[in-house]
Amino acid sequence: xxxxxxxxxxxxxxxxxxxxxxxxxxxxxxxxxxxxxxxxxxxxxxxxxxxxxxxxxxxxxxxxxxxxxxxxxxxxxxxxxxxxxxxxxxxxxxxxxxxxxxxxxxxxxxxxxxxxxxxxxxxxx
Numbered sequence: 001x002x003x004x005x006x007x008x009x010x011x012x013x014x015x016x017x018x019x020x021x022x023x024x025x026x027x028x029x030x031x032x033x034x035x036x037x038x039x040x041x042x043x044x045x046x047x048x049x050x051x052x053x054x055x056x057x058x059x060x061x062x063x064x065x066x067x068x069x070x071x072x073x074x075x076x077x078x079x080x081x082x083x084x085x086x087x088x089x090x091x092x093x094x095x096x097x098x099x100x101x102x103x104x105x106x107x108x109x110x111x112x113x114x115x116x117x118x119x120x121x122x123x124x125x
Contacts, residue, residue, distance in 0.1 A: 043055075050120055053116070054113065054116060054117065054120065057109065057112065057113045057116070058113060060109060061106065061109040061110060061113060064102055064105045064106045064109055065106055067098070067102045068099065068102040068103060068106055071095055071098045071099035071102055072099060074092075074095040074098075074099075075092070075095050075096060075099060
């Protein structure tokens with residue numbers, strides 16, 4: 001059985017070890033957050049869950065718009081070829097399908113974001 005002194009020493013050593021580990025981990029987490037903010041991966045702004053959802057939806061909408069623009073740029077060459085009476089290839093058909101799909105997704109995302117923004121504004125009033 002442990003004596004009183006050995007119990008105190010044991011608990012003291014445990015407390016110091018855990019405290020040191022906590023400080024080390026907090027420092028590492030802080031550095032990682034700062035690196036993420038510098039790269040633009042993490043926002044330094046505090047947001048509510050509703051704001052986070054709207055932010056993520058806007059990012060998704062922007063991504064869809066980028067995809068739509070890339071699909072349109074693929075088709076711009078196709079339109080030039082059409083002027084020269086060349087039949088469309090399967091790649092061009094796939095690009096048109098991608099464009100149509102991207103346009104539908106953008107419209108759906110915009111309507112969802114608008115609807116959620118109206119709901120969020122309505123709750124604030």
